[in-house]
Amino acid sequence: MSKLSLRTGRYALLVHFMIWFLIVSQILRIVFFIWQYDQVSWNITDVLRTLLTGLFFDTGTIIFISLPGILFYTFMPDKWAGSIADRIVITFFTSLNIFILVFTFFAELTFWDEFKTRFNFIAVDYLIYTHEVVANIQQSYPLPALITGVLFFSLMVLYLFFRSGAFKQTFSSTSDIRLRLAVLGISLAAALFFTSFISNNHAEWSSNRYNSEISKSGIYSFFAAFRNNQMKYPDFYTSIDNDNAFGIVKNKLKDSTTTFTTTGYSIHRSIRDSQSALQRKNVVFVLMESFSGSFLKEFGNKENITPFLDSLAQKSIFFNDLYATGTRTVRGMEAVTLCIPPTPGQSIVKRPDNQNLYTVSNVFKSKSYDCNFFYGGDGYFDNMNSYFGGNGFTIYDRGRGSVLSDKIKTVRNNIPDKEVTFENAWGICDEDIFNKMITVADKQYKDGKPFFNFVMTTSNHRPFTYPSGKIDIPSGTSREGAVKYTDYALKQLFDKARTKPWYKNTVFIIIADHCASSAGKDEIDVANYHIPAFIVNMPEKHNQKIQKQCSQIDLWPTVFSLFNWHYESDFFGKDVLASDFEQRAFLGTYRKLALMKKEKVMILSDQKKQAFYDWNKTDNSLVKIPMDKSFLQETIAWYQSADYLFTNKLLK
Structure with a gap:
């Protein structure tokens, strides 16, 4: 019999799987909210936007995950629905996906514990260096208990699906070709929409970094980082004329001990x-x-x-x-x-x-x-x-x-x-x-x-x-x-x-x-870039505490x-000890680039955005202040020239 209901027909198990993912993802999001209760914004508008943005990205994620299943349901002939082969394929891949996703939810908790962020380029790196990462997990966490927990929760999910009748409905139903093509068309259109028009950056809507991170979907963030682990400066950041950029940097680098030995786009001296x-x-x-x-x-x-x-x-x-x-x-x-x-x-x-x-x-x-x-x-x-x-x-x-x-x-x-x-x-x-x-x-x-x-x-x-x-x-x-x-x-x-x-x-x-x-x-947590440095065993006359x-x-x-x-x-x-040294520091993530001078902090972001802040060292907060165009130009000049020299192989 042809069933047109997605909840009770051939797609019952897939719909249960998708709803389960969306619910658990929101629960995880709430866990992160509670985890960072003293750091997130609890403004009702911010909370709702965080949850709704997260739901949007989770929807895109589960559509991508479900596409192979949708293709299977679309092209599997009705006469084979409920056959042994059909039952084996659907049961195996449903179970495998649930296990992987439950493991991923556990992994997100441990990743948040270490980095206070959703999956990013660090997670991509960790996928490459499996020996160190697997050994680290084994030595840091009770791995047998972790795997047992993942298996237990996976089996519980499968049991709930079984009790709800999702398996029975999927194996005992067929679906009209019009429904199958409609589901496939909508899914492909949604996947194309997310691929073409939505980037992970759209989740970063809040000035509170934690709200933005919690808005993301971990799996979506992982693949976004996989695609974008290298970024061309001119494509993503505000630029100025190269002559101007190098002119500013050379002016900052010149002093009585320096002689520039080349012209053009170079700082060689x-x-x-x-x-x-x-x-x-x-x-x-x-x-x-x-x-x-x-x-x-x-x-x-x-x-x-x-x-x-x-x-x-x-x-x-x-x-x-x-x-x-x-x-x-x-x-x-x-x-x-x-x-x-x-x-x-x-x-x-x-x-x-x-x-x-x-x-x-x-x-x-x-x-x-x-x-x-x-x-x-x-x-x-x-x-x-x-x-x-x-x-x-x-x-x-x-x-x-x-x-x-x-x-x-x-x-x-x-x-x-x-x-x-x-x-x-x-x-x-x-x-x-x-x-x-x-x-x-x-x-x-x-x-x-x-x-x-x-x-x-x-x-x-x-x-x-x-x-x-x-x-x-x-x-x-x-x-x-x-x-x-x-x-x-x-x-x-x-x-x-x-x-x-x-x-x-x-x-x-x-x-x-x-x-x-x-x-x-905040965008850049300034206090968490402050590090110690020592030069030891120079003649005693040099010993000092450098306050610059x-x-x-x-x-x-x-x-x-x-x-x-x-x-x-x-x-x-x-040379920090030079009398004319101009105090400043460079701070960055893989996407944020900052120049700090005393308490003033200029941050460049991809999507050609910039923001200017006053840093309160007492509580480590950043408060937005009116833009300083000269400060902005200098910030751009440092980062643009550095990227230009490496990209054009001028640091060889």
């Missing part, structure tokens, strides 16, 4: 220090994973989880008001190697054709330094080995193989098991990677080579596990424990290094890659000035 003495000090550079400034007692923390770093702040060159350029490790790496503001989309570390760029290693190599990159995990993750190997560094990591590729001839050294005392999903513990660096430094010293050793730590990362018995917080229990262990490992590094003959001529530079959290209710507001990209120009080095530069950073 020669930096000549006023001092003639050349200091060839060894450099140990430590990039600390997820190390917020707020962890330090120096910045008001009361938990005493960084006793060693707090002591270093009193006897080093300590940057009191320095900000990360981004929210991920690769963005920090980009900032401290290229000294460049963040470009929209993926970090340059992860982009194609990022070899043979002019990085800080070029400066060191011009002075005959041996440059090495140390990472406790497999440097394949986040494209680190390709980037560092292609830009002059010898690699030490836990991966296998001696040569990265035919294109990249840099040697890759495996850290053997015998040198490892502890390892988790992200790599060996910080003590082990520091010990490996010391071993290599001993050989470099013996061979008479000045060295630049770049060490990336991993311990301050979920699952927050580290060797037992080192500190008074049990392994795997909290972020605070991982922070305290990293602090402990750094103390061990210095204690061991002091016994070495190369120590007295070695400068140690310590800085975070980004903060532990970057999420907030500055950026990660200013670190190396400051160090090179302290060394009295003459060098070639394509860097956007400047």
